[in-house]
Amino acid sequence: MKKEQILFYLTKAAEVLEKANANYSHFPVGSVVLLESGDMYVGANVESSSYGLSICAERVALTSALTASRKKIVYIFVIADCEVPVPPCGACRQLLYDYAKDAKVIYSNLTFEYIETTVKDLLPNAFHSDMLNQSQSRK
Numbered sequence: 001m002k003k004e005q006i007l008f009y010l011t012k013a014a015e016v017l018e019k020a021n022a023n024y025s026h027f028p029v030g031s032v033v034l035l036e037s038g039d040m041y042v043g044a045n046v047e048s049s050s051y052g053l054s055i056c057a058e059r060v061a062l063t064s065a066l067t068a069s070r071k072k073i074v075y076i077f078v079i080a081d082c083e084v085p086v087p088p089c090g091a092c093r094q095l096l097y098d099y100a101k102d103a104k105v106i107y108s109n110l111t112f113e114y115i116e117t118t119v120k121d122l123l124p125n126a127f128h129s130d131m132l133n134q135s136q137s138r139k
């Protein structure tokens with residue numbers, strides 16, 4: 001993807017970041033999930049007074065995309081107002097691996113210093129659904 005397009009999607013993610021409900025951490029995050037069809041789904045983090053129930057921007061965007069369409073996910077963009085670009089957390093990496101194994105990930109700060117990687121590179125030696133069928137306890 002060309003830099004100009006990357007900046008377009010990161011700008012969308014930055015707009016979504018404004019919608020974050022980060023009342024406890026004060027760490028708003030925005031995300032865009034792009035499908036191969038060109039359709040785009042957005043998410044921002046939503047936090048809970050019961051902290052552990054909070055959900056990351058990436059999972060909001062991903063679940064929104066999965067609810068709307070079965071089309072392949074090709075890119076996930078993440079942005080936060082942080083000195084260093086903020087990559088998806090461990091929980092998000094697993095869900096991204098489950099549903100968007102071949103996607104690319106671009107994470108950035110608000111000055112658009114971004115890093116390009118892939119879901120596979122973010123979660124080496126991933127647990128995956130094939131392993132469920134290999135369980136000896138299923139027999």
Ligand code: THU
Pocket residue numbers: 022025027028029044045046047054055056057058078086087088089
């Ligand atoms: N968070 C995200 O939404 N995405 C990330 O990639 C890192 C962390 C959220 C979770 C929580 O609402 C806040 O940022 C602080 O951890």
